[in-house]
Amino acid sequence: MATPAAPVLALTSGEPAGIGPELVLMLAAEGVAGTRPVAVGDPGLLAERAAALGLAVELVELAPGEAVPAARPGRLPVWPVALRAPVRPGVLEVANADYVLETLDVAIHACRAGQAAGMVTAPLHKGVILDAGHARFTGHTEYLRDACGVEEVVMMLATDAALHAERPGWMGSAALRVALATTHLPLREVADAITRERLMRVLRILDADLMRWFGVARPRIAVCGLNPHAGEGGHLGREELEVIEPTLEALRGEGLTLDGPLPADTLFTPRHLTGVDAVLAMYHDQGLPVLKYAGFGRAANITLGLPLVRTSVDHGTALDLAGTGRADPGSLRVAVALAAQMAARGGGN
Incomplete structure (x- = not known):
């Protein structure tokens, strides 16, 4: 052959x-x-x-x-x-x-x-x-x-898995993948852009393309909250309670495996990343500084949904x-x- x-x-x-x-x-x-x-x-x-x-x-x-x-x-x-x-x-x-x-x-x-x-x-x-x-x-x-x-595409960055093999215990052993719910928006516009419809589209694309392009049989996705401490039960913002949590629950009903919304300041640690195939950050500078600190120069940007x-x-x-x-x-x-x-x-x- x-x-x-x-x-x-x-x-x-x-x-x-x-x-x-x-x-x-x-x-x-x-x-x-x-x-x-x-x-x-x-x-x-x-x-x-x-x-x-x-x-x-x-x-x-x-x-x-x-x-x-x-x-x-x-x-x-x-x-x-x-x-x-x-x-x-x-x-x-x-x-x-x-x-x-x-x-x-x-x-x-x-x-x-x-x-x-x-x-x-x-x-x-x-x-x-x-x-x-x-x-x-x-x-x-x-x-x-x-x-x-x-209609919708998703920006995701991923580190080279070989990089993590060189650093045992550093940010987990697998490639770190961070996708974005919003991309190039001024920060003051981000909260209004986090809607049920957008999150539905983004998470469905992320789930489907992790299977299609990356061979993940059943993706597990960790989702960041928008606000500090993921809103602190509504005391630091209500987007988690009113938009993000209900959307994640609806998508779980479709069969997606989703963790969150989780506080972004503790999600990016080995304990929380173990077994996670991708993280969804709510905005550009919530997730990408962590990924670039972990693997700048040994990472790539991927456009999903195309x-x-x-x-x-x-x-x-x-x-x-x-x-x-x-x-x-x-x-x-x-x-x-x-x-x-x-x-x-x-x-x-």
């Missing part, structure tokens, strides 16, 4: 003035086992950055639909997208905002057309895209939601590091490996 070909993954190179292009090149230089990565970006930019950093990477431009060769260290296939303006490392250029969005569109189309089994995104810069006039842009996650025409595989790095554009060669490709390495595993479980091409 023939061995299945390694899955093709589209790697968008992100903000061209940031570290994204060099992270993609670093990964290509060292080689990636078990997948066939294709960069989505400007070949000239990639060639310039490789030369500046002394990276020996052969760029192979591919036409749409052209077969992607087997991966090997030092070779990087590219689906070309042209820059709109010249780039200097560390210096943002508003004219290139449309270039960044086009790389996403190319990767999304490749996934939906069966040319790629998933996409992995290097960091973009939200500010420069907003400054270019894309007023509704709030990030990769929401852009993918709209491009794929789905009809395709999408992972990303756990950091930003790091404009101060761009072009210096000091950027660390560790998170991109984890994101690529995770995307390949998800594609294999989900039947990606």
